[in-house]
Amino acid sequence: MNLAASRIAIVGVTGVVGREILAILESLAVPPSAILPLASPKSVGTRIPYSGSSIEVREATPQSFVGCRIALFASSSAVARELAPHAVEAGATVIDNSSEFRMRPGIPLVVPEINGRSALRASPAPKVIANPNCSTIILLTAIDPLRDAFGLRSVHVATYQAVSGAGRAGLDALKAESEAAVRDGSPARAQDSPFVEPCFFNVFSHNSAVDPSTGLNGEERKIIDESRKILGLPDLELTPTCVRVPVERAHSQAISLRLEHKATEAQVREAYAAHAQSDVIRIVDDRAGNRFPTPLKAAGQDPVLVGRIRPDPARPVDPDGRTDAWCLFACGDQLRKGAALNAVQIAQLLDETGIIKPASGYRSITV
Ligand SMILES: NC(=O)c1ccc[n+]([C@@H]2O[C@H](COP(=O)([O-])OP(=O)(O)OC[C@H]3O[C@@H](n4cnc5c(N)ncnc54)[C@H](OP(=O)(O)O)[C@@H]3O)[C@@H](O)[C@H]2O)c1
Structure with missing residues (x-):
């Protein structure tokens, strides 16, 4: 054919x-x-x-x-x-x-x-x-090298999601509100906005419906259910919090992981290095220059950007530098990957x- x-x-x-x-x-x-x-x-x-x-x-x-x-x-x-x-x-x-x-x-x-x-x-x-939910794809792509190398026990993720995740109407709302704020000097919700809150100058809970019994919004439920299905880990512990931020394009995520096996920072970076040359993940982790992933850097790009790679300060580190708890910050273009x-x-x-x-x-x- x-x-x-x-x-x-x-x-x-x-x-x-x-x-x-x-x-x-x-x-x-x-x-x-x-x-x-x-x-x-x-x-x-x-x-x-x-x-x-x-x-x-x-x-x-x-x-x-x-x-x-x-x-x-x-x-x-x-x-x-x-x-x-x-x-x-x-x-x-x-x-x-x-x-x-x-x-x-x-x-x-x-x-x-x-x-x-x-x-x-x-x-x-x-x-x-x-095709999975955009936040699920970005999260699983960002953590995949560590899941693959050391196994995964649990994930905490806080998302900072772009308004274009709500489609053309989300982009239009941000544009209208930002223009009105410059003109009138104060932020106000655009008339046809898909969001219940103003999106310019604001951060608010994801616009999907909140389950009255669990308190989870739809995006958080999707991250949990879809991640478990994709990874074939029905009992994986996931704790998401999803919000919208006044960004046009590309979602950001602060991720904390517990791994099955402890690793040193060198081993964690090695696991990423194996993926860093590909179109899938790009490491942006310049501690000296304080330069890390941002949605502006990720917008229009295929790879998910990963940085702020560091051991979780709340968890013990072995004398040989190994720990099972790691923190990351990732940004991915939710319209592309x-x-x-x-x-x-x-x-x-x-x-x-x-x-x-x-x-x-x-x-x-x-x-
Ligand atoms: N935006 C994201 O970041 C993102 C990420 C992952 C998944 N998704 C999912 O992808 C899908 C599209 O989202 P989007 O953000 O692109 O939304 P969008 O910008 O609002 O676009 C919606 C599209 O659906 C079309 N449409 C509406 N009614 C239709 C009908 N009766 N028959 C055929 N087409 C119809 C619209 O056509 P008209 O212009 O003619 O109305 C438009 O092309 C949604 O299911 C969304 O949940 C979105």
Whole structure:
């Protein structure tokens, strides 16, 4: 099968994740004729620049997917619930960015470098694959070298999440509020904001609903459930606190880990060094210069930036310098590795493993 003859549908192509998917496919030299750009009826006819030309947005309907081999969904859970079965029926493999399918038994939840091959090996080949929550992807990517080398007992994470995590409406709210604050001299919530609090000059609990019995918000619940599923560690202890910060793009995380096995700082840095040359993690850890990961440094980048690597001062350190408790600070672009890039990497992995046939113009990733 050949990519030009059987297109890649992007459902939600006008959104912040959809646009990023398009940018990545463009960078991979996927031809315009191979892209089927879909969105809601209100965007029909919109032209989006692509590869020196432009492509015209069409309405996403149950009939849209004929001839598509891959359908990348970057819309709401409701849209995925309604349209993904039609995409599958038409013969496409669905890779969905929403939370609709993530925790369903039998649906692989995939971060390619962490569980890609094992999760996709199922037979028959999965027809729907879920892209994890952006904070989950960034967290698991940042800690993966340590989990791999020393085992994982527990994780505490405090997130500082960018407003674009709430889509185009989040970005619009920050822009409107910052302009109004400069104009009027005081911060106020934008009228169409997806947040209940003003986002400019402010930090507030993640905008997902809070469970009245557990007190966890939706983002915190997703980090717990999805991390356990991806790592195959159903009892892993995770303690997340998720908030929004007035940052346009890229989520930050303060992470504290307890490892199964103690390690020295040299061993911890060695574990990272094995990944530092890759596109997956970049170490930004300049103690002398006080330069560490920031969302501005991570924005638009593929790797997750990791720094502030240090032993947890609350835990004992052996005389030989070994401890099981480590602290990190990580920043990752949630629109790239946290969403669009991870989804495209899943498609590439499907190609590579022969679950779907290779597409011309794709660069492979090594996992
Ligand atoms: N933003 C992030 O950082 C992030 C990270 C990970 C996962 N996600 C998930 O990715 C998905 C997309 O998020 P986003 O942030 O890109 O949202 P967004 O900027 O609000 O974009 C939403 C997209 O969905 C489209 N849409 C709305 N109704 C539709 C319909 N009936 N049929 C087809 N398309 C429809 C919109 O098209 P119109 O322009 O025509 O309305 C738009 O293209 C969500 O499930 C989100 O939870 C987001």
